[in-house]
Amino acid sequence: xxxxxxxxxxxxxxxxxxxxxxxxxxxxxxxxxxxxxxxxxxxxxxxxxxxxxxxxxxxxxxxxxxxxxxxxxxxxxxxxxxxxxxxxxxxxxxxxxxxxxxxxxxxxxxxxxxxxxxxxxxxxxxxxxxxxxxxxxxxxxxxxxxxxxxxxxxxxxxxxxxxxxxxxxxxxxxxxxxxxxxxxxxxxxxxxxxxxxxxxxxxxxxxxxxxxxxxxxxxxxxxxxxxxxxxxxxxxxxxxxxxxxxxxxxxxxxxxxxxxxxxxxxxxxxxxxxxxxxxxxxxxxxxxxxxxxxxxxxxxxxxxxxx
Amino acid sequence: xxxxxxxxxxxxxxxxxxxxxxxxxxxxxxxxxxxxxxxxxxxxxxxxxxxxxxxxxxxxxxxxxxxxxxxxxxxxxxxxxxxxxxxxxxxxxxxxxxxxxxxxxxxxxxxxxxxxxxxxxxxxxxxxxxxxxxxxxxxxxxxxxxxxxxxxxxxxxxxxxxxxxxxxxxxxxxxxxxxxxxxxxxxxxxxxxxxxxxxxxxxxxxxxxxxxxxxxxxxxxxxxxxxxxxxxxxxxxxxxxxxxxxxxxxxxxxxxxxxxxxxxxxxxxxxxxxxxxxxxxxxxxxxxxxxxxxxxxxxxxxxxxx
Numbered sequence: 001x002x003x004x005x006x007x008x009x010x011x012x013x014x015x016x017x018x019x020x021x022x023x024x025x026x027x028x029x030x031x032x033x034x035x036x037x038x039x040x041x042x043x044x045x046x047x048x049x050x051x052x053x054x055x056x057x058x059x060x061x062x063x064x065x066x067x068x069x070x071x072x073x074x075x076x077x078x079x080x081x082x083x084x085x086x087x088x089x090x091x092x093x094x095x096x097x098x099x100x101x102x103x104x105x106x107x108x109x110x111x112x113x114x115x116x117x118x119x120x121x122x123x124x125x126x127x128x129x130x131x132x133x134x135x136x137x138x139x140x141x142x143x144x145x146x147x148x149x150x151x152x153x154x155x156x157x158x159x160x161x162x163x164x165x166x167x168x169x170x171x172x173x174x175x176x177x178x179x180x181x182x183x184x185x186x187x188x189x190x191x192x193x194x195x196x197x198x199x200x201x202x203x204x205x206x207x208x209x210x211x212x213x214x215x216x217x218x219x220x221x222x223x224x225x226x227x228x229x230x231x232x233x234x235x236x237x238x239x240x241x242x243x244x245x246x247x248x249x250x251x252x253x254x255x256x257x258x259x260x261x262x263x264x265x266x267x268x269x270x271x272x273x274x275x276x277x278x279x280x281x282x283x284x285x286x287x288x289x290x291x292x293x294x295x296x297x298x299x300x301x302x303x304x305x306x307x
Numbered sequence: 308x309x310x311x312x313x314x315x316x317x318x319x320x321x322x323x324x325x326x327x328x329x330x331x332x333x334x335x336x337x338x339x340x341x342x343x344x345x346x347x348x349x350x351x352x353x354x355x356x357x358x359x360x361x362x363x364x365x366x367x368x369x370x371x372x373x374x375x376x377x378x379x380x381x382x383x384x385x386x387x388x389x390x391x392x393x394x395x396x397x398x399x400x401x402x403x404x405x406x407x408x409x410x411x412x413x414x415x416x417x418x419x420x421x422x423x424x425x426x427x428x429x430x431x432x433x434x435x436x437x438x439x440x441x442x443x444x445x446x447x448x449x450x451x452x453x454x455x456x457x458x459x460x461x462x463x464x465x466x467x468x469x470x471x472x473x474x475x476x477x478x479x480x481x482x483x484x485x486x487x488x489x490x491x492x493x494x495x496x497x498x499x500x501x502x503x504x505x506x507x508x509x510x511x512x513x514x515x516x517x518x519x520x521x522x523x524x525x526x527x528x529x530x531x532x533x534x535x536x537x538x539x540x541x542x543x544x545x546x547x548x549x550x551x552x553x554x555x556x557x558x559x560x561x562x563x564x565x566x567x568x569x570x571x572x573x574x575x576x577x578x579x580x581x582x583x584x585x586x587x588x589x590x591x592x593x594x595x596x597x598x599x600x601x602x603x604x605x606x607x608x609x610x611x612x613x
């Protein structure tokens with residue numbers, strides 16, 4: 001029981017990281033980024049590349065993936081979105097457009113990387129910490145063992161991913177509530193046309209949000225090989241639906257909501273898997289539908305409207 | 308002559324005649340069968356997306372439900388195949404009724420919820436705990452009813468009914484009312500249109516045709532797994548075909564299926580990933596440059612396209 005709860009929180013924090021980029025993109029632009037899962041997949045491949053080519057701790061892939069995908073996101077925004085926003089029904093067409101994009105990403109990755117499952121030895125993650133520890137404090141070199149929480153051992157990558165997620169969510173919070181660009185972003189989120197009327201450069205703000213959203217997704221992807229065991233180019237589609245469940249569970253346009261949604265989702269997932277394992281696959285979908293029908297604004301819905 | 312009878316005579320009749328005669332001259336019957344199935348599904352998407360604006364991203368849920376309705380009738384009750392196909396349609400309608408609350412959602416929320424619903428049905432059917440009823444993830448084998456020729460003609464009949472339904476929608480006050488609801492639900496309800504009834508009828512009609520198509524598909528292939536009949540490709544292909552041609556028209560989805568599925572069969576089988584690449588680029592180009600489909604090329608010039 002304790003194990004399921006703690007593992008649920010660890011996974012939940014990671015799931016929030018997975019969902020938060022999608023939340024940002026949908027909240028700001030009303031665009032359904034169906035390629036979200038594929039960005040995650042690409043982030044995982046960056047981690048694979050860092051380990052395979054440079055042979056260093058995959059944690060170094062985090063800043064790399066973030067920077068690469070912020071740039072890619074801003075570029076992609078200018079190519080795709082203004083044209084899309086001009087069409088009759090951007091919300092619907094965005095679904096189809098980004099489905100096309102996800103097909104392209106998946107195909108290109110398959111052409112270059114093949115369809116085989118890839119994984120990284122989990123002891124490679126976090127080696128940078130043990131190396132520092134050995135250098136400064138002495139002691140034994142080698143990979144990090146299981147980390148003890150409440151007397152139960154958990155794989156180190158889970159804990160590292162959860163901590164990184166916490167830091168990332170904190171940074172998103174700082175960005176949205178304590179920077180000028182973040183304030184503008186929230187303005188665009190609540191009323192796009194009014195923001196436009198007050199002279200906010202909506203396109204610039206949206207491009208930034210799109211880039212950050214993709215960057216965070218790629219960062220989440222770096223940990224995907226550790227959290228899910230392995231990745232394939234086709235991994236993206238499932239990840240997208242799961243992210244949606246988390247985002248809707250929390251609420252749109254509220255990073256704290258997504259964090260809560262992720263934790264709730266992680267706890268449910270772990271509990272169902274412990275007690276009713278054959279029904280665990282159904283959970284994200286049923287949860288998503290129930291939440292959409294009963295409380296479309298998400299668990300923290302009212303707060304968004306006030307803010 | 309009435310518009311409706313013109314449409315029946317010049318669009319539906321040639322289509323049915325061509326697909327009824329083709330098996331005699333063209334040997335790849337499976338390919339022809341798939342064409343007919345996708346014509347049904349693309350028109351089914353047309354009914355719900357084209358006329359009401361709800362994007363059914365999990366449309367395959369009805370298809371798979373129909374296939375499993377068929378399989379369960381045949382496996383457990385030894386029903387004759389045509390009756391089991393009808394049961395497949397009924398199962399899809401029941402699933403549609405179960406999902407009517409989703410119509411309360413709008414835009415992207417509906418599409419995502421519908422996708423989630425289809426995946427939920429997939430995992431429900433494929434659950435090893437239900438092996439006694441659905442055979443779980445191990446797939447079903449229905450060799451007793453295997454008869455591809457009859458199944459093919461049944462598919463042509465369902466296709467004729469589906470296209471007939473779209474002709475009706477295109478030429479009736481009912482179809483006009485639906486399009487009014489799609490454009491502006493509030494104004495339509497002010498004008499006396501019963502929005503909820505309209506939407507539910509269109510939703511169930513499109514569920515019915517997908518269920519019948521699924522039942523016939525199960526009859527034709529006779530051996531399948533949950534992942535086959537609930538494959539997201541069915542939803543995506545049907546939606547893309549319908550959009551490529553142009554929704555809310557009779558000819559659009561037909562043209563879309565013939566062209567795109569034709570291309571798919573020319574290059575798709577030998578190099579799937581290059582096909583996926585071309586397909587993805589095609590979809591993106593379509594949305595960015597031709598959001599109203601191929602028929603908009605003609606309507607922009609002022610030609611009337613049925």
